[in-house]
Amino acid sequence: MKADCGTLRLLAALVCLYLFPLTTSEARSQQAIVPPQNLRVLDAPSDAGGGLIVLWSEADYDAPDVRYQILVGEGAEKRMVAEFPANSHYVRDVKWPWWARVDRPDVHQFNLKSGKGLELKNGTSYTVTLAVVKGTERVEAPPLRAIPGPNWVNWNQMNNLLLVLLFGAVVLGSIRTAKQRDIFLRRIPGLDAVDEAIGRATELGKPILYLTGAGDMSEPATIAAAVILGRVAKRVAAYETDLLVPHRDPIVMAVCQEITKQSYLEAGKPDVFKEDSNFFITTDQFSYTAAVDGIMLRRKPAANFFMGSYFAEALLLTETGASTGAIQIAGTDSDHQMPFFVTTCDYTLIGEELYAASAYLSREPIQVGTLRGQDLGKGFILVVLALGTILATVGVLFDTDWPRIMLDLFKDLK
């Protein structure tokens, strides 16, 4: 009999436990509805304007069968712009980092933006109301007025700024260190081969072909290619070998002409410099490719350098170069073309090695220090990746929100 009693109690307890969430939910939905409390309408922060945010406190009656309605306008012009279940749209649901949140996570938040029949103009005052609907019952909060306007700072991206400043400080610190002591540089075979390629061209009496890629002067890869051209041209000048630099962009051509000229001057061979070693072909992708392929087949350069960013023309250029038997050295940050370069070139500078080339060839402490800064940056990213993985896992496993404090710092937010 005692055993039966125990079983019954256990069963009753389990039934209570099972029903508890239902009864809570039911109890919530059975609450009488009152106008939403603590309603606020503010200009949306960190935007270019045309946005408002509506905030109000969580209510006892918040349940899936109760609905909130957002209304914009006054009198006859008042119209509903959004309707959603009362247990949704919280501050915690908005994809803003914790430092940009406008209230506690359990407060309701709705972002009003221009679009879908609603136009919010900067500097114009708008009346916004919030209504709560449950079955046939409907109550409205007193309307509020707000003016959308543009902001001068995007607080969501402050983590990005902080990381850039931190990385900048690390790079500048590393340059300072490099001035005081030697820093080890690992071997980059592709750059060691530069001398070999130039020497071979000199022996064969053939020219050297150097391409700066498809980008314009605003791309870091093109700037890196132009800087490496300066180092290569200096050695080419010393050997008095012919240099051919066909271009796709006239501005890049003008810059490279100056760089080449300076390199010949520094090498003490200004008389060997040819004004037309840098020349323009066309801005059209395949016309340029056809012209460079023609140069490769007619002039048969002994060494081909492919530096900068490339697209579909990469394989057309390198495969033609390989067929002529030239030594080919490529360096690119175009990750989609890297397999083609690796396949068809003798040496390939992969991604960051393109940016490291200038430092490697010059061995100047300032340049080498930058590389150390980059390595420290990579180490930092590795630690963040490991830590972020652990924290995200902990957050999911224990259904907790505190890992976001760390994770938000490293998110790319707009």
Next chain:
Amino acid sequence: MIFLRRQLPLLITFVTGVLFAAQYYVPHPRSEFMLTEVTKWLQIIGGFALVLGVTSLFHIHAVKIRRKEPGWGYSLVLYAGILGTIAAGFSYSFAAGQWVNGKETINGIMTAFGWVYLNMMVPLQGSMFALLAFFIASAAYRSFRARSREAALLLIAAVIVMMGRVPLGEMLLPVSGDVTQWILNVLNAAVRRAILIGISLGAIALSLKIIFGIERAYLGGGKE
């Protein structure tokens, strides 16, 4: 003179570099307006620079023709192509009854300029792009010969991915689809992201060096 050649460009680089780096964090429409305006300036400068480029092109090929260098016939073809296209662009369309003015069609009637583009430029570009298929085949043949351990690994991975990407391959080897997805989503994506992280850090470091005047080679070398 040194100020105009060195300090002034460095000063302009520093001010504009800092200004446009900060622009990324300013959502105000004025910031966007500034970026749009400067982009227009760049386009205008690019237009002037094109004159420089075309002058270089004409000069190089004129020299080749004058000296009768090997392949000077190609330079003649280039001259004929450029001048012919320019003439077509500025010609009068009798069919449409007005000047072509660089338009490919006028009231639905194709102009001489449009004919040159559609019947010469487009097929030539298409032919160059089509060559890529043959070049991929020859490059793949060369790299997939299993001469080393790495090449063998590349060959195996490539065969699995090729099998997994076509219906026939997946029918012959059903597991190839899942293995392909794993290779692409895990191995390939991980390596690609690692490369992209390195590229991003390298690009930021180079930008910082240029903004702060540490890297000056793009001005024409020299250290003064």
